[in-house]
Amino acid sequence: MSFDKNEQTIGSGGIIALTLLRILIGWHFLYEGFYKLAQESWTAKPVLNGSKWIMNGVYSWIADSPSMLSFVDSLNMYGMVILGFGLILGVFTRWLALGGAVLLLLFYLINPPLPGLYYTTPTEGHYLIVNKNLIEMMALVALVFIPTGKFFGLDRFLYAFLKKS
């Protein structure tokens, strides 16, 4: 599969639109990360404790283990900041998109809106199986396959370097 063919199939408008999609998702990650960092005592603990469905056991175990929890907390905060910077700047785009998608899947699994599961923490909007985490995850999956960083982003320099060698 060649990149030129992609360009032909999705066109330059498509590339620009997908680049913007990448930037918006990056922005979202960056803000979530910074926001948590700015809050001195942020922790995923309450969210993890409220987890339901198949990941319940693992998440509760993390929440109850102080060392695991602080590891997961920092991974979360710094991970999101790195993802944010990377996606906006378009560096290692495909790898970061993959990482972001995995992270979002993990978020989704904390409290998936499946029929038969009831949550007491309020959410905005109404969801059945599909929620915004899932949609954002799928958007990142798409960006794994479409290397927008090659067109707009620092990856362009990377590709030039790889091409040379």
Added chain:
Amino acid sequence: MENEKQESKEEEKKGSLNLSRRDIVQGLATVPFLGMFGWSWAKKDGPDTSASGPVIETPKEFTGKELNVAMLGMGAQGQVLLNSCLRIPGLKFKAVCDIWTDLNLKRAVNLLTKYGHEVTGYEDYREMLENEKDLDAVIIATPDFWHAEHTIAFLEAGVHVYCEKEMSNTIEGARSMVDAQKRTGKLLQIGHQRRSNPRYIHCKKKLLEEADILGRITTINGQWNRGVQPDLGWPKRYELSQEKLEKYGFETMHEFRNWRWYKGLGGGPIVDLGSHQIDIYNWFLDSKPVSVMASGGVDYYEKDTHEWYDSIIALFEYQTEKGTVRASYQTITTNSSEGYFEKFMGDQGTLSISESANKSGVYREVSAPPWDEWVNKGYLSKPEKKETPAAGEGAVVDVRETASPESHTIPVELNDPYHQPHLQNFFDAIRGEAELNCPAEDGYETAVTVLKVNEAVEKGITVKFNPEEYVI
């Protein structure tokens, strides 16, 4: 040499990334988004209204004229006012007067001496007036039934007067005070101190007048609920002689201490407590009620020592420029639930305010236009999401659909004692640097409004206010 150079250049070309201008532009094309992010991150919190510091500064460096001040009535409130005055620069205390010479007078003289003021103590205010010829101002905190006589005497002697609320225990008394003020041209400030409280001023001037944040105000509701309190006692060795008590209008020591509860001396809780808040109704609405009905009685305390009603629930009707406003007010003295506050309700929002800061809040009706402009101007704090109470198993709570009103706080705080700004305003007005915040006419209107509540209870009727009653 030449060849070598040529070759290395070629090599360089091979080894370099061979980037075109287009490559560079596209490669860096998304960097500005980071700049945008940084900019909005810095902006996102808006003005800092974390309410730790006062938005309105009260302390002022003193440069003006030093004023000669006397105080009359050094009981509980006299001491509170004195403590506030001691924080205000530019005052020179010359004299204090109180009939309880061994206790309250002595205490005040001692305190002032400690602060370096050379004061003379008097039992009789007439003696004070005779001896102190260079007074600029007097602060009066005697029981309500003395206010008219004391105030008029000082105004006529050419002294500016700060008189505690209630202006008088009778409408005639209050009226004669306004007359005296007009006749003498001296300043008369009535002690409704909320009128100088920066938080109340902010609500009145910014939120109500400028932002018109509540829309059409239709309803007010306010209260002062106070828990059971024992009658005030006195140390036996400082008991006043019967002769002295009677000379100053009291029949017993109990009356002297608990004058508030006696007809002819005070006005009971509605006058003592209610008047502060009903004053705010009138002020915020720029209006006076057209009628009042009220239910009340001496339901709990001993009737022979509590002549005035210990519980009252009053309903006022206002006809404002924007339409009818109905206001309820209750004061009870047997239960302190939720303390004291005034709550103004309009079709666009609610303003709840109290002299005690932690009770204030502004709430936007869901249907009202957004208030972001006022948040950005620093008039309101950022909205807080009201925690929706956790629902039981099986209920999915959705804040978007069942949103309770957004809650804001008022980003202006008074960090000084409650009465200090009002006293400061009085002294500033004497120096010609300010207008009085509660001049005689305003105090009079409130006195009429409040005293009529007792009349409504007494007669068991709806009392209509005669507009002429307000006019002097």
